[in-house]
Amino acid sequence: MSLRVVFTSPRVGEQGRPVTPALYLRRFTMPLSDAWQAEQMAQLTAGERARLARMCRPQRRAQFVVAHCMLREGLALGGVNDARIDVDAEGRLQVQASARIYASIAHSEGSVAVIVASDPVGIDLESMSRVRDLEGAAAMLDLTAEQATPDAVLRAWVTAEARLKAGQSAIPQVWLSRWQGCQLAVAGISNPPLTGVSDGITGIYNAAEFEWDAV
DSSP: OOOOOBOOOOOOOGGGOOOOOEEEEEEOOSSOOHHHHHHHHTTOOHHHHHHHHTOOSHHHHHHHHHHHHHHHHHHHHTTOOSOEEEEOTTOOEEEEOSSOOEEEEEEETTEEEEEEESSOOEEEEEETTSOOOHHHHHHHTTOOTTTOOHHHHHHHHHHHHHHHHHOTTSOOOEEEEEETTEEEEEESOSSOOEEEEEOTTTOOEEEOOOOOEEO
């Protein structure tokens, strides 16, 4: 007998209850279904559509559509049903709702990550197989030559990116983990987030246990 665990987030809006930080992960394959894409794109705001129109690469467009679909799903799972999602002229994500809400998106090839929380939060996701300029990255990240191993550079890179996305007002805590051949970093929360991984067949987010390293 199989058991399906349905991933849910605590609801918000009742007596000012905050959004518990929740991380959503999904893999997708190209090409996306035309019908599914059309359904998702119909929900995009003018700012989102304008941003999407400036993207030329099919995979980058798919990442954008999947991520913004996931963001809407994550907000709904958290009980935020009145959110308006937009993207400003610089491509920065904006979420407006009656509840205080922050969100961050990251993607790497066919993997997409979205996190929502009541406080400033940032996320980064990078493929572990990608070839990088270790010397250049180490210099940018203030790592010594001895520290410039592929693993150390990648961990430092995603840590810096997640903190940058969270912003200066976020707490400096970062959590690191790995998923589907990617290094994952979440910044701005004091404890590891609730994590749900999408079932590719049903689309349901199933609860997942991750090992997290504190930075």
